[in-house]
Amino acid sequence: MFLKWIKFENFRIYDSATIEFSDGLNFIVGGNGQGKTSVLESIYMYCTTKSFRTSSDSELVRFNCDSYSFDGQILDTVNHNLRIFYSLNEGKKTYFKDSKPVHRATEIIGKFPVVLLTPDDHSITAGYSLERRKFVDSVISQSSEMYLKHLLDYNKTLRQRADLLSKIRETGSRELIDQLDAWTEKLVQTGVELISYRRKFINELDPFIKKSYSLISNKKEAPSIYYKTISDDQTDLSRFFLAKLNSLQKAEIAKGANLAGPHKDDFVFFINGKELKTYGSQGQHKTFQVSLRFAQFFYLKEKLGKNPFFLLDDVFGELDTERSVAISDFLREIGQAFITLTDFSNFKFLKRSENDRLISVDKGSFCYG
Amino acid sequence: MQIAAPLQAVIDELSKFPGIGSKTARRLALYLLKRDISEIESLIGAISDLKHKLGFCTKCFNLSESELCVICANPSRDNTILCVVEDITDVISIEKSSEFNGVYHVLGGVLSPLNGVTQDDLKIKELSERVMRGGIYEVILALNPDTEGETTSLYLARLYKDLGIKITRLAKGLPVGGNIEFADEATVGKAVKGRLPY
Numbered sequence: 223m224f225l226k227w228i229k230f231e232n233f234r235i236y237d238s239a240t241i242e243f244s245d246g247l248n249f250i251v252g253g254n255g256q257g258k259t260s261v262l263e264s265i266y267m268y269c270t271t272k273s274f275r276t277s278s279d280s281e282l283v284r285f286n287c288d289s290y291s292f293d294g295q296i297l298d299t300v301n302h303n304l305r306i307f308y309s310l311n312e313g314k315k316t317y318f319k320d321s322k323p324v325h326r327a328t329e330i331i332g333k334f335p336v337v338l339l340t341p342d343d344h345s346i347t348a349g350y351s352l353e354r355r356k357f358v359d360s361v362i363s364q365s366s367e368m369y370l371k372h373l374l375d376y377n378k379t380l381r382q383r384a385d386l387l388s389k390i391r392e393t394g395s396r397e398l399i400d401q402l403d404a405w406t407e408k409l410v411q412t413g414v415e416l417i418s419y420r421r422k423f424i425n426e427l428d429p430f431i432k433k434s435y436s437l438i439s440n441k442k443e444a445p446s447i448y449y450k451t452i453s454d455d456q457t458d459l460s461r462f463f464l465a466k467l468n469s470l471q472k473a474e475i476a477k478g479a480n481l482a483g484p485h486k487d488d489f490v491f492f493i494n495g496k497e498l499k500t501y502g503s504q505g506q507h508k509t510f511q512v513s514l515r516f517a518q519f520f521y522l523k524e525k526l527g528k529n530p531f532f533l534l535d536d537v538f539g540e541l542d543t544e545r546s547v548a549i550s551d552f553l554r555e556i557g558q559a560f561i562t563l564t565d566f567s568n569f570k571f572l573k574r575s576e577n578d579r580l581i582s583v584d585k586g587s588f589c590y591g
Numbered sequence: 592m593q594i595a596a597p598l599q600a601v602i603d604e605l606s607k608f609p610g611i612g613s614k615t616a617r618r619l620a621l622y623l624l625k626r627d628i629s630e631i632e633s634l635i636g637a638i639s640d641l642k643h644k645l646g647f648c649t650k651c652f653n654l655s656e657s658e659l660c661v662i663c664a665n666p667s668r669d670n671t672i673l674c675v676v677e678d679i680t681d682v683i684s685i686e687k688s689s690e691f692n693g694v695y696h697v698l699g700g701v702l703s704p705l706n707g708v709t710q711d712d713l714k715i716k717e718l719s720e721r722v723m724r725g726g727i728y729e730v731i732l733a734l735n736p737d738t739e740g741e742t743t744s745l746y747l748a749r750l751y752k753d754l755g756i757k758i759t760r761l762a763k764g765l766p767v768g769g770n771i772e773f774a775d776e777a778t779v780g781k782a783v784k785g786r787l788p789y
């Protein structure tokens with residue numbers, strides 16, 4: 223895949239600006255608030271329909287304007303013209319692929335795979351389990367439309383079932399209790415699907431994690447991931463899950479909440495058998511975060527048969543020179559990447575080849591050099 | 592801008608229709624204004640008949656002009672095969688596919704705690720009466736394969752599982768999370784033909 227150019231209209235800080243990319247490494251350099259992360263944001267939106275910085279599209283409209291848009295062209299097997307348009311008055315965002323409106327995000331997710339590495343990735347290794355589930359879900363969803371549909375189905379079931387449980391608590395209605403069994407069965411069916419996808423994913427990611435980690439760090443350290451779900455036993459998972467829900471029924475009704483299932487899953491990271499979250503150093507956390515993203519890249523590449531776009535937001539500032547050099551050397555081999563930096567002069571160690579492009583961003587305009 | 596009140600009234604009424612925005616409503620209203628009065632009266636008559644002449648079949652809750660709908664009243668339909676659907680539009684989709692010669696039962700919705708829809712709001716009691724009365728060999732659960740449709744199917748399958756009746760669901764020719772209404776006729780036809788035991 224090759225993203226050739228993007229033309230912004232009233233998007234974030236941009237009035238009307240076109241940016242042209244190289245099919246190699248694109249270094250996007252600028253001070254804070256000049257619009258460099260917005261470039262990554264727009265690429266991410268082409269790939270996922272959503273921003274990674276905000277859930278509110280109105281925030282993306284330039285001050286005093288009533289709509290934003292950005293057009294762009296991606297060469298996949300053929301050229302695709304992409305356009306995202308948002309109107310503040312209608313409060314509606316429309317994604318056009320080759321001039322045709324896209325009705326569901328599921329039509330786009332996975333078509334143009336993307337990997338994003340940001341300082342926020344810190345929360346994947348150091349934060350709550352929710353962040354790790356988000357990471358895992360986003361990677362599998364890009365490689366399997368089926369998984370994404372199961373996930374949406376499961377989340378809908380969770381909402382319906384939680385609502386039913388609280389209504390049972392309030393009314394004690396026999397009729398509602400009668401209905402609960404069907405929602406429980408639905409939760410088990412969909413939940414078991416999610417668990418089997420996640421287990422398979424963690425197994426398949428393992429060699430990629432080990433490979434990535436060793437590329438970035440020359441220390442003799444072996445990373446691994448343990449998938450913590452309702453049971454390690456895979457053979458009778460449905461029965462086990464159902465029995466667990468039945469034993470929790472009173473508590474679930476009392477709390478009006480779903481107390482067991484893959485929405486409580488966690489992924490525990492280890493280095494040399496020691497839990498990263500408890501025993502890891504800052505450097506080990508950082509290396510693990512970068513390894514996860516590279517592993518995601520290799521995984522998606524293998525599953526989808528194409529190189530995902532690689533987006534790195536302000537990452538080099540946080541890494542020591544040794545790791546930065548390892549990463550930039552490595553990026554060179556993997557296709558098109560977009561790297562934001564606050565100041566290129568601090569990154570002399572980044573070897574540049576002819577195919578790389580240095581793009582300076584200043585108050586919403588671009589210059590190349 | 593001021594618009595004559597009778598015209599504005601029509602625009603406002605038309606804007607309530609699904610898929611009709613204010614611009615389209617204005618265009619339609621102006622179109623109506625240009626029609627002959629006889630055409631308008633015939634349209635009004637047709638719309639009014641919808642409500643006055645059409646009711647629901649007392650057996651299957653499909654649309655009907657009399658106590659029994661054309662399908663229930665047809666002696667050549669197979670009364671031993673009962674196809675349970677969510678809505679009247681699903682009856683139309685399956686009928687168009689011409690793959691099904693049994694009879695229907697229209698539930699009038701699916702279970703949804705969030706929308707406050709429970710068993711009592713659906714024609715489940717009536718369905719159970721039909722099933723318990725006997726003479727039914729197979730119940731096809733043809734609800735939309737979305738979260739609520741599938742859960743309602745699970746509910747019904749549990750309800751009738753010990754009756755010795757064959758319970759089937761549509762084959763997964765249908766897109767997951769999709770609506771039967773939006774599937775093309777060939778897909779619906781294939782799904783009805785290739786139905787699977789529940």
Ligand SMILES: [Zn+2]
Binds near residue numbers: 649650652661
């Ligand atoms: Zn009928």
